[in-house]
Amino acid sequence: MSHPTLLEQLQQDGDFLKLTLSNPNALEPFNFSLPDDTIVCIWDTGVICFEPKQLTHQDIVLSCGVHGNETAPIEICADIVQQVLTGQITLKHRLLVLFGNPPAINASKREIEENLNRLFSGQHNDTAVTPSAERERAKKLEGYVGQFYSSSRVTDLVPRNRCLYDLHTAIRGSRFEKFAVYPFLHEKPWRKAQFEFLQACDVTTVLLMQTPATTFSYFASNTHGADAFTIELGKVKPFGQNDMTRFTKVCTALRQLISHDTVQTVAFDEHQFQLYQVYRAINKQTEAFKLHFADDVENFTSYPVGTLLASDGELEYRVEQPGEALIFPNAKVAKGQRAMLMVVPTTVAGNVV
Ligand SMILES: O=C(O)CCC(=O)N[C@@H](CCC(=O)O)C(=O)O
Numbered sequence: 001m002s003h004p005t006l007l008e009q010l011q012q013d014g015d016f017l018k019l020t021l022s023n024p025n026a027l028e029p030f031n032f033s034l035p036d037d038t039i040v041c042i043w044d045t046g047v048i049c050f051e052p053k054q055l056t057h058q059d060i061v062l063s064c065g066v067h068g069n070e071t072a073p074i075e076i077c078a079d080i081v082q083q084v085l086t087g088q089i090t091l092k093h094r095l096l097v098l099f100g101n102p103p104a105i106n107a108s109k110r111e112i113e114e115n116l117n118r119l120f121s122g123q124h125n126d127t128a129v130t131p132s133a134e135r136e137r138a139k140k141l142e143g144y145v146g147q148f149y150s151s152s153r154v155t156d157l158v159p160r161n162r163c164l165y166d167l168h169t170a171i172r173g174s175r176f177e178k179f180a181v182y183p184f185l186h187e188k189p190w191r192k193a194q195f196e197f198l199q200a201c202d203v204t205t206v207l208l209m210q211t212p213a214t215t216f217s218y219f220a221s222n223t224h225g226a227d228a229f230t231i232e233l234g235k236v237k238p239f240g241q242n243d244m245t246r247f248t249k250v251c252t253a254l255r256q257l258i259s260h261d262t263v264q265t266v267a268f269d270e271h272q273f274q275l276y277q278v279y280r281a282i283n284k285q286t287e288a289f290k291l292h293f294a295d296d297v298e299n300f301t302s303y304p305v306g307t308l309l310a311s312d313g314e315l316e317y318r319v320e321q322p323g324e325a326l327i328f329p330n331a332k333v334a335k336g337q338r339a340m341l342m343v344v345p346t347t348v349a350g351n352v353v
């Protein structure tokens with residue numbers, strides 16, 4: 001017991017978020033057991049791993065706070081961790097919960113030095129770039145996910161199901177309040193069971209990516225073969241201002257996921273979903289990059305062909321396709337980074353198992 005007071009406090013109140021935010025830069029690892037013999041391992045600040053006593057076949061990662069001001073997912077994960085620690089939820093599966101960027105959560109900012117969600121799949125190693133707290137954290141988070149997926153007990157059941165749900169909220173409102181980004185699968189089929197789980201989470205709008213990315217969800221999918229998603233649950237709000245009733249379905253589905261053999265779902269029917277693919281990514285090239293629509297224009301808004309959407313010095317970006325819709329517009333990103341995606345409706349076209 002290297003941290004009796006921290007340990008005692010955590011055992012008493014189950015408030016792992018409080019422990020994380022009062023030690024935002026690091027936390028010495030420590031372990032303890034719950035009354036049902038689940039082993040709880042704190043690996044670092046914002047990193048808590050649960051190993052149930054019984055044999056398991058699922059390795060579940062829930063992450064939040066990769067962007068520090070996206071508070072609803074942080075509250076959802078903090079509640080789940082607290083309920084596990086206080087015995088209100090009994091786990092069926094192995095679980096790793098990650099609070100991505102604690103200093104940014106404390107600062108109520110998306111990022112401190114740079115966007116953590118652009119630094120995965122080794123992007124943090126770029127030696128041409130000045131080191132940052134986010135680069136260090138991305139490297140550690142990659143390590144923790146790898147350690148989690150590779151450390152199931154030899155006696156545990158195989159094959160294992162690996163998943164990672166990286167929970168976010170978006171800067172803007174959205175025509176479809178909740179939506180998911182399904183990382184590029186390199187031509188492998190999409191998974192019906194995952195669409196069914198998303199629907200149980202109240203998420204029926206899915207953006208099917210067609211290229212690799214440096215996001216956390218693509219890293220888990222591509223490096224570890226996990227069913228991984230970025231899930232946008234609504235619009236960014238400060239702590240205390242989230243209408244938690246908007247998250248009832250996702251909270252129920254996540255609780256079922258970790259504590260039951262199966263989640264209550266309905267059979268996949270593509271017609272129940274709004275599926276999109278990327279038509280083009282618009283990257284910010286100069287500091288002159290400017291959006292030509294208002295801040296309250298929602299994600300998935302479409303304009304007539306020819307409408308001026310953005311300019312970047314001399315360059316103009318206009319709507320090229322009927323039905324082209326904008327998503328994640330942000331003029332404040334660093335130069336070279338994605339400032340907006342233009343998406344078009346698509347189908348899974350039978351490539352689903
Ligand atoms: O609302 C916005 O502009 C950004 C919301 C957000 O953080 N989205 C993620 C999506 C990640 C992905 O493409 O999988 C991000 O931009 O990192």
Ligand SMILES: [Zn+2]
Nearest residue numbers: 067070168169
């Ligand atoms: Zn985010």
